Amino acid sequence: MRPTLSLLFTLVIPLILCLSCSEEQDFDQFDDLNINPAVASSIFSFVADEDFINTLTAVNTFYTQTFIFEAFSEQFVAERLLEGTITYEFENTTSKPLNIIVEFLDAGDNVLDFENFNIAQGPNETQTRNVEYGPNGKPLDILINTASIRVTGRNLGDTVSVSPEQDARVTMQSAAEFIFELVE
């Protein structure tokens, strides 16, 4: 039995160990892993028909709305936000020029930034504006410190004219697409 044991311990096992090898591995590469997904979502939209705009004869502001919006200031998001774009789209088929302002407010209701849109009387083509944030655009701090958004719509025309378009209305839509640093 001794020769067999010798065969095992002096030949077979060392042979397996000798044959076993591996290319050089660098597990530190793990630290280089970046996971930066692009997250997209709609934010806000409103539709106001021409009849409604025409009913507000005393003031030219037909719509104003402030709503709490802390999606970007959530800690998890704020710490990982890299860059992104907010897209606004407008379509106006009413007979009057309109002005729409989107204001970004901090927790003290101070205006951090705003977007001003002058929309020509309709009908006209859909207007699109892409607002960049991050290294190639506005500071990310605007979004990170935003606690609420105020949207104001003003009628810059009259309140009696009626568009020949059927179902005349103004539509505002907005969506965001941001890149997050999920893993650095």
Next chain:
Amino acid sequence: MRWLKCLALVPLLGTYILSAQNKQLLYDFYEIPQSLMVNPGVKANEKWHVGIPVLSGISFQAATSGVTVNDLFANDGIDFNIKVRERAINSLSRRDDFSSTSQIEVFNVGFRGRNRPDDYYSFGMYGETDIIVYWPRDLAILAFEGNGGANIGSSFDLGHLNVRGEMLNVLHFGINRKIDSELTVGVRAKLYSSIFNFKSTNNSGSFRTSPGEQNILENSIEADMQLQTAGVDEFLDIIDQGTGTRRRDTRNLFTRRALLGGNLGLGFDAGFTYKLNEQTTITASILDVGFIYNTKDVRNFTLEGAASNEGINVFLPEDVDNLGTDLWQELIDEIEAAVPYDENSNGYISFRPVKAYGSIRYDFGEGSSKTSTIDCGCAINVVGGRSEQYYRNSIGGQLFLQKRPLGIQPAVTGFYQRRFGRSLSIKGAYTVDKYSFSNVGLGLNLQAGPINFYILGDNLLAYRNVADSHYASLQFGFNIISWNGN
């Protein structure tokens, strides 16, 4: 954020921490007592055997059908992110898996019945860990790329989440009976003592971002997902407590669970060996037909429902009197109500991963000395003055089937076994399965007096660069065997 990185690549690394299931080298290697564990109806020759406690049967197997460690971590100068993207995110399918199984025998004893020498009884206890993680392809793409950019319009299948794992202790008792000179049958009863169990299978649903009607984008989700866990929470509590008794508490909990203090289950193995003629033998077995009923320390997580949103949508004049400042929070609440994330502690049944083997073996090459086998004293399997061991060579084929969350997983093996007297036996095998087409394994059984040692290694060609291996398996153990009165 390091934990997030770990989470992202846990399946890849977990493969090499733990171990898989097919024991093609051990199967029908009847010189090794542990072959009873993969076929209770194997032709048992021993008079009795005792496994060296904790060292009688140790097996580690790990498998990956897709990317290997070397694919990602080779020091090849290629950007790691490119490798992850090209070799994992863009290459792996939802059927690619990372699986591992390990078994450690605590004790294993067998003896032949005094009054019924045709019966060989065996019993013991072993611990087993079994984990399989399927590559969650769509979820990985969603995590790495997000729902924006080129993925707008894409539907992400939430059913790609498919994981199952457990650690348990198994107490077993088996009877192997020689019916006649051709047929040997066996059955083994098992009592499962679960240490922990988790599974998230049969998920369904989708997440999709597409152009909206009332706004630029519409996000929609439909989910029917569930993660069931049992026995996990108490371990996590101990870890979270972070007290100086953490190690002791963990050990105590582990011991209690292993010794029937956790969730329990029942199961059985069955098998047979049948000699078609003097030199040809067929065998088959089915293992782990059983279940565990999980009622203790259960914590389940569910996500079920359907919702879609296009952000805050205001219609004037309809909504003119319905404008608050919490529109965004109301939207979130609405979605959470439509797709609630819930927890419950409902008990559940977890089935063991059933495995089945079949084989055909042809023995040839008569040994030079019949007496060497007859002297073994194991008259039970001596037929007409000869025994199986009289033939020096065996050649044959094996089929292995295993139930996995995404279906039956097969493996086909061809083998050759050579016996050098009764003291040494070597088995070589070539196996084809989803993990490898070049799996050449080698098993060695050594009988030195009453001491038995065996070592079985798979996929040896991969040892040239073990980091690039899709499959690695190693089993070894020590036993004391009595072939006669010694």
